[in-house]
Amino acid sequence: MIRVVLPAHLRKLAHVDGEVKLGVEAPITQRSVLDALEARYPMLRGTIRDHVTQKRRAFVRFFACRKDLSHEPPDAPLPDAVASGAEAFMIVGAIAGG
Numbered sequence: 001m002i003r004v005v006l007p008a009h010l011r012k013l014a015h016v017d018g019e020v021k022l023g024v025e026a027p028i029t030q031r032s033v034l035d036a037l038e039a040r041y042p043m044l045r046g047t048i049r050d051h052v053t054q055k056r057r058a059f060v061r062f063f064a065c066r067k068d069l070s071h072e073p074p075d076a077p078l079p080d081a082v083a084s085g086a087e088a089f090m091i092v093g094a095i096a097g098g
Contacts, residue, residue, distance in 0.1 A: 003021055
């Protein structure tokens with residue numbers, strides 16, 4: 001099972017508390033995890049990735065194993081610790097302002 005941590009506003013939208021656990025078939029990539037997340041919680045479609053391009057939204061970041069994976073290719077394998085469920089794949093809302 002893949003563990004996914006969502007920011008508070010997306011947890012509220014998906015009606016979940018805490019982290020989400022998903023069954024994801026190999027290979028475990030950003031794309032496969034996000035596809036599984038959106039399939040299970042269709043109300044999240046378009047909030048993390050653009051509907052058409054499937055690219056990460058500008059103010060959303062991805063982290064795992066203390067690394068920023070936001071600019072990694074969507075089909076690059078996620079770390080083994082994420083694939084095994086030992087570490088969570090974190091989706092974080094970026095903060096901007098001036």
